[in-house]
Amino acid sequence: ARKKEERPSSAASRIRSMDAAMEDAAAPGSEWDRGSGGAEAVLGLAGAGASLSVCYHEAFGPHADLILLEAGDDLLPDLLQGRVTVRGRPEEEAVLCTPSATYAMKFVGTSNSMFLIPPGEAVAASLRPDHTNEDATVASAAAASIIKVAPGSIELVRTAPRLDKLRSLLRERPYVLDEDLGDGSEDKQGLYTWQDLCVLVQSSDSELLEGLNSLSAVEIDGFWRTVDVGSVNTVLDMILHNSVLHDWLLNALPENAVLSVMEADGFTHKIVAHCLSRFGTKVEQEAGSCWKLDERLVCLQFARRALAAGKMKLNNFMDKWERSIPSGMRADLQMLEGEVLYERLGAETWVHAFSVADLPLTPAERFAALFRERPRWEWKDLQPFIRDLRVPGASSEGLLIKYARRTQPSADSDPIFTAR
Amino acid sequence: MKRAGKQPANIQQKASRTNLSPPPPLSPHPIRGEAAMQIQVRCGCGEAACPEWAVVEVQGVLQPQPCFSGRIQGLHIGRLCSTSSAPTSKGGYTFTVGYHELAGSKVTLKKPLLVLRKKKNDNGDTGELGQGGPAAAAEVELEVIGIIRHKILFKDRPKALISKPVPKEKKALPAAATPSTVPPAS
DSSP: OOOOOOOOSOOTTSOSOHHHHHHHHHTTTOOGGGTBOOHHHHHTOOSTTOEEEEEEOTTOSOOTTEEEEEOOTTTHHHHHTTOEEEEOOTTSOOEEEOSSOEEEEEEEEEEEEEEEEOOBOOEEOOOOHHHHTTOHHHHHSEEEEEOEEEEEEEEEEEEOOOHHHHHHHHTSSOBOGGGGGTTOOSOOTTOBOHHHHHHHSOSOHHHHHHHHHHTTOEEETTEEEOBOHHHHHHHHHHHHHHHHHTTOBTTBEEHHHHHHHHHHTTOOHHHHHHHHHHHEEEEEETTEEEEEEOHHHHHHHHHHHHHTTOOEEHHHHHHHHHHHSOTTOOOOGGGGTTTEEEEEETTEEEEEEOOGGGSOSSHHHHHHHHHHHOSEEEHHHHHHHHTTOOBTTBOHHHHHHHHEEEEOSSTTSOOEEEEO | OOOOSOOSEEEEOOSSOOTTOOOOOOOSOSSTTOSOSEEEEEESSTTTTOOEEEEEEESSEEEEOGGGTTOOTTOEEEEEEEOOSOTTSOOEEEEEETTEEEEEEEEEEEEEEEEEEEEEEOOSSOOOOTTSOOOOSSEEEEEEEEEEEEEEEEOSOOEEOOSSSHHHHHHHHHHHHOOOOOOOOO
16 A cells, blocks of 8 residues: 655645646635535435445645544544644644643554545536546536545544643742842743743643642742742741741631731732642631641641751751741651651661652653662652652553562562662 | 446555554654644534534555546546445445445444644734744644544455446346355254
């Protein structure tokens, strides 16, 4: 079977092949979409002996602008109601996004001849004179017309959104508190609006929003930003400081009071509200909205801060951590799952920061990064660093088998995972 | 259905017929290389009224006789004929092309195919070039112009027709009248 993949848009220097001839003819009068294909007649052809002539359309040609897209019934409503976009930069493989899901687009060619017959009333085949005489029956009858031979179709395969890119874009220019002092230039380099992100990140809208949430991004002046760690710490410190001054309960911070006190201290509503939602949950009370700070999230933030300088002996770290957290909260090493790694050096256990939030989001790169950090992993150590991986069509067990080698020294010992 | 004289086209059959061969390797991505980075898929017809297209699919390729190779638009290919009497039963069809007759059937696609048309809107006003952001040079749009739910598939090797009028009937009769399938003796 012959297969032509070339789909020329200008056939200037081509030898006068059949394709070129088709193009010449199709270009000027390609009014085929007025409806004269006869699809209904073809599909409705029934009853013994009923027949229909099939011919090449007067506008038959390569019609490279016509593309076939395979879409399951679950996708049809979104596609037919204009809720679907194709996203990606020219050098990326395009993905198709519904409001909630991302699909890779795979072109699958066929060596069969798929004759496409557009809708419309079948009209009499306009045979050329040299033919009419030979076959009068055909000339008088209605004919279905083939507009194009489709080289294949595009299949959609559910895929994970490309959120690594979102993370790297938003880390170009994290928000810092000093920006509010007005020294910020008009330079918009490294700042992205929702629209920019829709175009730049290959992800459906709802997956993109989820991605922004998991990055703790906030929309400031129309741009989606991550917030600089130092700035987050400053705001959190000030909230905690004020809670002592004003006798606020950490599980019921009064929203309005917090915002106005903090504003008086020079912090914008936006950034304070962001920090409240980052470290707490909103509780509606009769007296007004309150925020209940989450013990784990607050303690985790202080743990990260304690470890920012590098690895520490576990005992020293615990001392420093427990001293830093707000009174009334209790530090627990379980809060640090997926955030730190321990290693035993001689008699001492050391701890250092190693956050799942900094690891790549695609499975292959994630496992590579994990095995760079540590060539051998026990399951209980590894699990917190891979449990967030979600790939359509693959379970985390499946990913583990694909990217790691499992060994079990003896029947009762824990399995060990190494790189494949 | 008998035909005489010069025929316009012949079917060139694939040399080897692996019916469910794996799809050929991916060709250049059809959407890739556009200037715009977000392409809206629109549909003017709406969900209920999306016009249905038809597909006639045969193995191999149709090759027009050399004398038509310059221009085949409008050229008659063959005759599609329904063979089953009841429209409800699984439709049988023949497709007679030149001296060849193909037997096939109507197949409902597991997943429908949408017919998309790529459109370039060269609107004069160039978008806001605010911040080196992604401003699309030419707006590209994909428009859903039709849906394919069924195809008439001819997946078997064509049968040669002899141009004499008799063989057709002759062939049909024995086929029906050869009870070679004798009930197994128990």
